[in-house]
Amino acid sequence: GIQVEQSPPDLILQEGANSTLRCNFSDSVNNLQWFHQNPWGQLINLFYIPSGTKQNGRLSATTVATERYSLLYISSSQTTDSGVYFCAVPRSNYQLIWGAGTKLIIKP
Amino acid sequence: DGGITQSPKYLFRKEGQNVTLSCEQNLNHDAMYWYRQDPGQGLRLIYYSQIVNDFQKGDIAEGYSVSREKKESFPLTVTSAQKNPTAFYLCASRRNTGELFFGEGSRLTVL
Numbered sequence A: 001g002i003q004v005e006q007s008p009p010d011l012i013l014q015e016g017a018n019s020t021l022r023c024n025f026s027d028s029v030n031n032l033q034w035f036h037q038n039p040w041g042q043l044i045n046l047f048y049i050p051s052g053t054k055q056n057g058r059l060s061a062t063t064v065a066t067e068r069y070s071l072l073y074i075s076s077s078q079t080t081d082s083g084v085y086f087c088a089v090p091r092s093n094y095q096l097i098w099g100a101g102t103k104l105i106i107k108p
Numbered sequence B: 001d002g003g004i005t006q007s008p009k010y011l012f013r014k015e016g017q018n019v020t021l022s023c024e025q026n027l028n029h030d031a032m033y034w035y036r037q038d039p040g041q042g043l044r045l046i047y048y049s050q051i052v053n054d055f056q057k058g059d060i061a062e063g064y065s066v067s068r069e070k071k072e073s074f075p076l077t078v079t080s081a082q083k084n085p086t087a088f089y090l091c092a093s094r095r096n097t098g099e100l101f102f103g104e105g106s107r108l109t110v111l
Helices: none
Strands: A004-007 A010-014 A019-025 A033-037 A043-048 A052-056 A059-064 A069-074 A083-090 A096-098 A102-107 B004-007 B010-013 B019-025 B031-037 B043-051 B054-057 B064-066 B076-078 B087-094 B100-102 B106-110
Touching: A004 A083, A010 A019, A019 A083, A019 A102, A033 B100, A043 A052, A043 A059, A043 B100, A069 A083, B004 B087, B010 B019, B019 B031, B019 B087, B019 B106, B043 B064, B076 B087
Parallel strands: A010 A102, B010 B106
Antiparallel strands: A004 A019, A019 A069, A033 A043, A033 A083, A052 A059, A059 A069, A083 A096, A083 A102, B004 B019, B019 B076, B031 B043, B031 B087, B043 B054, B064 B076, B087 B100, B087 B106
């Protein structure tokens, strides 16, 4: 089955820094989602991005489907960006395969 | 305000007791999901439902049961057969495009 790998597994940055998180997948997919899990556990849907680039404030994401990867960019990091970032791709029409996540810590 | 509501947020249970976690959505989504998350780990699928009166087992369904009698509601029962029920439980619903949206989660602790 399809494999999803995220890197790096952990990232510690100072407030104000920029970061790039990567999601590789082993087979072609027709959509990809990025989520942020905050320290209280809530999962927030960041981007639904099958291909191309999307931006939302300080966050942007790019998926290059032909090369089987997606990147999540966070600019001018804030402490509220801390948490775990997951990417997920479809395993079937109704199921997702999840990456193991990137744990991001932003220090003030 | 549209969204997914899970309750309770925190729940304590004695060993041998069944407990039911509530999940309600007003997003008019057909598909709903239950995931389990253990500390420091990713999400594992317990059950999902594509439509009312239908549901399928996920990867770790043993010791859990669900029902889908209404479009808005997808409750999860953690039975006494679940050997390690202490975990964080997340409910989600799916837009027709495939996007998933989550509730705030329920933390279950077995004493």
